[in-house]
Amino acid sequence: MTVPAKRGKFITFEGIDGAGKSTHIAFIVDFLQQHGKTVVSTREPGGTPLSETLRELVLHQKMHLETEALLVFAARREHIAQVIEPALERGDWIVSDRFTDSSFAYQGGGRGLALAKLEALEEWVHPALQPDLTLLFDVPLEVARARLDATRELDKFEREQADFFLATRQGYLARAEKFPHRIIIIDSTQPIAQIQQRLTTILGQLLN
Numbered sequence: 001m002t003v004p005a006k007r008g009k010f011i012t013f014e015g016i017d018g019a020g021k022s023t024h025i026a027f028i029v030d031f032l033q034q035h036g037k038t039v040v041s042t043r044e045p046g047g048t049p050l051s052e053t054l055r056e057l058v059l060h061q062k063m064h065l066e067t068e069a070l071l072v073f074a075a076r077r078e079h080i081a082q083v084i085e086p087a088l089e090r091g092d093w094i095v096s097d098r099f100t101d102s103s104f105a106y107q108g109g110g111r112g113l114a115l116a117k118l119e120a121l122e123e124w125v126h127p128a129l130q131p132d133l134t135l136l137f138d139v140p141l142e143v144a145r146a147r148l149d150a151t152r153e154l155d156k157f158e159r160e161q162a163d164f165f166l167a168t169r170q171g172y173l174a175r176a177e178k179f180p181h182r183i184i185i186i187d188s189t190q191p192i193a194q195i196q197q198r199l200t201t202i203l204g205q206l207l208n
């Protein structure tokens, strides 16, 4: 008889655009692999062919706010079924660049969609699944903007105005206040090396 694998852990990265989360993902994946974990690195919206197609629509087309919310959750439903749940059941660890906290921050905080609607979608799409750990990379808006302008071509969200991102950041901080047991706020104005040192301490605790 085969013994079922110990369920893997689910880690999510969050923050406003330009906060610095992508910078740390490869580092974390590498750290976990060095500690013997099989890691699946993925992202939202996206992570499956269908969800990546939905991502293209969400990031580049204008649409009604509720359509946007429904599409990110549709992409998520597919992602959970095809990638996240199977990996966790195999005992693999998932590192996801964004998850449902992004919907609360962007569609809820930034765009102003009623949180009750997002809660209903969350309850529908993943009633029993939450990340084991969420790293929220937090920076003042000006810092994020300066970092973004220095790097890349901007998508639909990244071209939003300051008040959108102020509300998005507030949306994240409200989520962190509500779920302090899983969301850790990382001060992303610190130097990268210092942040990585903190990340290894936090991840070390999850490994034990």
Ligand SMILES: Nc1ncnc2c1ncn2[C@@H]1O[C@H](COP(=O)(O)OP(=O)(O)O)[C@@H](O)[C@H]1O
Binding pocket: 015, 016, 017, 018, 019, 020, 021, 022, 023, 024, 137, 147, 148, 150, 151, 188, 189, 190, 191, 192, 195
């Ligand atoms: N702690 C930091 N200090 C200085 N620059 C940073 C820091 N973190 C990230 N950056 C830089 O900011 C830019 C945006 O970072 P990125 O990780 O792509 O942000 P995000 O994925 O959150 O949008 C990159 O050029 C990156 O090198």
Ligand SMILES: Cc1cn([C@H]2C[C@H](O)[C@@H](COP(=O)(O)OP(=O)(O)O)O2)c(=O)[nH]c1=O
Binding pocket: 017, 022, 044, 045, 059, 072, 097, 098, 099, 100, 102, 103, 104, 106, 107, 155, 157, 158
């Ligand atoms: C997962 C998710 C993302 N988003 C937005 C936030 C980001 O601006 C965008 C995804 O971009 P992002 O993950 O920041 O990718 P990149 O670093 O390549 O720009 O999608 C939502 O609005 N709602 C969601 O539920």
